[in-house]
Amino acid sequence: MLKTLTTKNMKTKIDIHHGDSKEQLKQLPSASIDLVVTSPPYADQRKNVYGGINPNEYVDWFMPISDELFRVLKPTGTFILNIKEKVVSGERSTYVMELILEMRKRGWLWTEEFIWHKKNCYPGKWPNRFRDAWERLLQFNKQKKFNMYQEEVMVPMGDWAKTRLKKLSPTDKIRDISKVGSGFGKNISNWANRDKAYPSNVLHLATECNNKNHSAAFPESLPEWFIKLFTKEGDTVLDPFMGSGTTLFVANQLKRNAVGIDIVKEYCEMVEGQLGEKKYEKASA
Amino acid sequence: MLKTLTTKNMKTKIDIHHGDSKEQLKQLPSASIDLVVTSPPYADQRKNVYGGINPNEYVDWFMPISDELFRVLKPTGTFILNIKEKVVSGERSTYVMELILEMRKRGWLWTEEFIWHKKNCYPGKWPNRFRDAWERLLQFNKQKKFNMYQEEVMVPMGDWAKTRLKKLSPTDKIRDISKVGSGFGKNISNWANRDKAYPSNVLHLATECNNKNHSAAFPESLPEWFIKLFTKEGDTVLDPFMGSGTTLFVANQLKRNAVGIDIVKEYCEMVEGQLGEKKYEKASA
DNA sequence: AGCTCTTATGAATCATTGA
DNA sequence: GTCAATGATTCATAAGAGC
Numbered sequence: 386m387l388k389t390l391t392t393k394n395m396k397t398k399i400d401i402h403h404g405d406s407k408e409q410l411k412q413l414p415s416a417s418i419d420l421v422v423t424s425p426p427y428a429d430q431r432k433n434v435y436g437g438i439n440p441n442e443y444v445d446w447f448m449p450i451s452d453e454l455f456r457v458l459k460p461t462g463t464f465i466l467n468i469k470e471k472v473v474s475g476e477r478s479t480y481v482m483e484l485i486l487e488m489r490k491r492g493w494l495w496t497e498e499f500i501w502h503k504k505n506c507y508p509g510k511w512p513n514r515f516r517d518a519w520e521r522l523l524q525f526n527k528q529k530k531f532n533m534y535q536e537e538v539m540v541p542m543g544d545w546a547k548t549r550l551k552k553l554s555p556t557d558k559i560r561d562i563s564k565v566g567s568g569f570g571k572n573i574s575n576w577a578n579r580d581k582a583y584p585s586n587v588l589h590l591a592t593e594c595n596n597k598n599h600s601a602a603f604p605e606s607l608p609e610w611f612i613k614l615f616t617k618e619g620d621t622v623l624d625p626f627m628g629s630g631t632t633l634f635v636a637n638q639l640k641r642n643a644v645g646i647d648i649v650k651e652y653c654e655m656v657e658g659q660l661g662e663k664k665y666e667k668a669s670a
Numbered sequence: 671m672l673k674t675l676t677t678k679n680m681k682t683k684i685d686i687h688h689g690d691s692k693e694q695l696k697q698l699p700s701a702s703i704d705l706v707v708t709s710p711p712y713a714d715q716r717k718n719v720y721g722g723i724n725p726n727e728y729v730d731w732f733m734p735i736s737d738e739l740f741r742v743l744k745p746t747g748t749f750i751l752n753i754k755e756k757v758v759s760g761e762r763s764t765y766v767m768e769l770i771l772e773m774r775k776r777g778w779l780w781t782e783e784f785i786w787h788k789k790n791c792y793p794g795k796w797p798n799r800f801r802d803a804w805e806r807l808l809q810f811n812k813q814k815k816f817n818m819y820q821e822e823v824m825v826p827m828g829d830w831a832k833t834r835l836k837k838l839s840p841t842d843k844i845r846d847i848s849k850v851g852s853g854f855g856k857n858i859s860n861w862a863n864r865d866k867a868y869p870s871n872v873l874h875l876a877t878e879c880n881n882k883n884h885s886a887a888f889p890e891s892l893p894e895w896f897i898k899l900f901t902k903e904g905d906t907v908l909d910p911f912m913g914s915g916t917t918l919f920v921a922n923q924l925k926r927n928a929v930g931i932d933i934v935k936e937y938c939e940m941v942e943g944q945l946g947e948k949k950y951e952k953a954s955a
Numbered sequence: 956a957g958c959t960c961t962t963a964t965g966a967a968t969c970a971t972t973g974a
Numbered sequence: 975g976t977c978a979a980t981g982a983t984t985c986a987t988a989a990g991a992g993c
Contacts, residue, residue: 427966472968475814476779482767494761500785500804502872505986507967510868513818516985517967518870519785529760533798583795585803587787591987592965602966827985867985 387412388653390660392637397619399637399660402646403653406625409646410453418457418644419532419620422611422632424467424602425450428480440473443480444487450625451488457623461532463615464493467501467603469520475513481521488525496531497524497586501607505591522588522611537613539581608632609639616641630656672697673938675945677922681904684918684945687931688938691910694931695738703742703929704817704905707893707917709752710735725758728765729772735910736773742908746817748900749778752786752888754805760798766806773810781816782809782871786892789876807873807896822898824866893917894924901926915941 386403402409425447428440438446454464470478485495499522506518590604608631612622618640624632627645633656636643647653671688687694710732711723723731739749755763770780784807791803875891893916897907903925909917912930918941921928932938 424966467966469966471966475969476781477783479771479774479780482770485767486764489764495764496761497799498762500787502785502787503965503986505965505988506870507965508984508986509967509969510820510983511968513814513816514782514968515820515868516870518872520966529798531798535797535800583800585791585801587803870985 386653388657390657397637397640397642399633399642400644401627401633401653401657402644403648403650404646405648406646407449407453410450410457410625413453413457413623413644415456416459417621418454418623419459419462419641420612420615421454421458421462421464421623421625422467422608423465423624423626424628425626427468428471428478440471440478440480444483447484448487448491451493452491454623454625455492455527458527460527461530462527463496463531463533463611464525465611465615466523466525467520467607468523469517472514485523492527493525494527494529495523496526498522499524500587501603502587502589503592504589522607532615532617534614534617535583538584538610540584602626602628603631605631605635609635612636612639612641627656628652630659634660671938673942675942682922682925682927684922684927685929686912686918686938686942687929688933688935689931690933691931692734692738695735695742695910698738698742698908698929700741701744702906703739703908704744704747704926705897705900706739706743706747706749706908706910707752707896708750708909708911709888709913710911712753712756725756725763725765729768732769733772733776736778737776739908739910740777740812743812745812746815747812748781748816748818748896749810750896750900751808751810752805752892753808754802757799766808770808777812778810779812779814780808781811783807784809785872786888787872787874789874791877807892817900817902819899819902820868823869823895825869827865827867888916890916890920893920897921897924897926912941913937915944919945 388401388403390399390401392398402412426438428438428443458464468481468484470481472478489495501520501522503518503520506516509516588607588610590606592604608622608624612632612635616622619642621642621644622632622636623644623646624630625646627633627647629652630645633643633645637660645653645656647656673686673688675684675686677683687697743749753766753769755766757763774780786805786807788803788805791801794801873892873895875889877889893907893909897917897920901907904927906927906929907917907921908929908931909915910931912918912932914937915930918928918930922945930938930941932941
C-alpha cells in the first residue's frame, strides 16, 4: 500500500508505504536512495507494537531488510542505523556486534560508529549497573567514497558561547548548548562571522518528551544532523521503520524527498494526516 | 623480573614486573586481584614501542593474556578494558567485537560498555570522517555478583535538585502515597538533604598532556573512577600494560595495592624511580 | 518577555511473584 | 524447574502555569 504526498510549490514528495519493510522495500528501484536513517525495533522492545524480536533471532530477522537496503541505496549513499543492545541476565547482548559482522559479509562497509549521548536518560538504580545514557549510530556505506557535506553541520566555536550564554537562563543555556552540540542553533545567521569548527563523532542530544501520543524513537535533531551531513536538497531519504515519522518530517522540512515504511497502519495514517493537513496534496498510487 | 616497593607507614605495596605480560602473569597467584584496569597497545598503534599487533592477529595475541587475567581475578573482581578500534582502509576494524565474542566463549561475562567521551580529542580533519572523540571501556566479570561501591563515584546533582529538595513535590507525594497504599512505602529520608546523584555509563573526561616523555594511555581520573567504583582500601589493582604507570600511581594514592607489568624496561625503571623517590623503600624479590 | 516553579515521562533494569 | 508479568527504583529535560 503506497500513498504519495506531493508539495504544491516545492518539488519534493513523500512516499508512505504501509506493510512489512522486507516486502515493501522490493517495490523501490535500485540505487534510488541517498540516505537511510532508521531506528528499527530493538530486540524484545516495543512488543506491544511490533511483536518483539528475540535477541537470538535478531540478525536473521534483519538480514533480508539489510540486503534490500543495500540494493536501493546509491553507491555514494549512506545508511545510519540507530540501535542499542539490551541487558539480558546481567550481560549486554551481542546481537549488535553479530549484526555488524554479518552485514560486512554481505558487502556493507562499517565506516564509523557515532555515539548518541542521551543527556536525559531513563532513571533507575541497580546494585551493579548505572543508567544507560548512550546509543549506537552505526554508519554503513557501499563504497569508500560517499557523499558527505561536513560544512553543513559545523558548530560555532570561540568566545561567542561564553559572552552570549552568560545572559541566558540556565535552562536556555542547556537548551542552546544542546543545539549547538548537534549543530542547530536558533539564529545561525548570527554566527556567520564567527569561527566554526567541525563536530566530532559524539552527539549530545536529549530525548524528546513533546510527542505525547506516540513515542518518537529519537529527537528531530538526530535525523536532521545526518540528513544535512549526508544529503543535499532534492535528494531522497528513506526510513524503513518510520514510526511516528520524525525522519520524514525533517527530511521534508529540509527539502529532501522522503520515503517511509511502517507495518502499523495507524502510524501511516497519522503521518499522512499530519503532513496532508499542512501543505500537501494527496495522490494515491 | 619483579621489584616490590613497600610504603613505610601505610600497609600497601607496589609490585612492578618487567617482562611480557603473558609470562609475568603466570607468577601471580590465582584469585588475588580485585580489579584489572588497563589500556593495551591498540592494534598497529605505538609501533615504535610495542612492535605493533596486526588487527587480524589481535584476538589471538590477546587471548592468552585474557585467560591469565581470568585466573588471577577474584570471583567478585572486575576487568576494565580501555580500547578503540582504528580505521583500516576507510573502515572501522572489527577486532574489538571479535575480542568480546571470543572472551565470552572463554568464560567472561560482558557486563557493560562504558563510553569515555574525550572532550579534547585529537584535532584533525578528513574528507569523510570527523574527529574520534570516544573510546570504549569494556567491563568484564567472572560472575553476575561482583563488588561495586556506587556511592563512591556519585556526582553533584543539577540545579533543579536544590529547589526540589526544599520540599518534596506533589508528584513525589502522590507517587509515595500510591505506593504506600499498595503496601510499598518509599524511604523519603533517602531524598532529604540529597545533593548527589549516581552517574551514568558515559564518562566525560579530558585527556591529559602532562607527561610529555611517555604517552600516557589515559588521564588519572579514568582509573581513579574505576578504582573507587570497584575496590576498597587494601584491595589489589593490576595493570598488565602499565606504561607510564598512571593506574599504579592512582591506586597507591587511594591506598590500594598495585601490580604493574610492562615489557619496556625504561617504563619499569621510571615508575620505580618516581614512586621510590617519594616515600617508599625498595625491596627486590 | 524573563524568570521561577511544577509536572509528566522516557528503547531501563532488577527482584519478586505467579503460572 | 523455566518463563512471563508486575512492582520498585529515580534523573534530566520540556512544556506549561504563574508572577
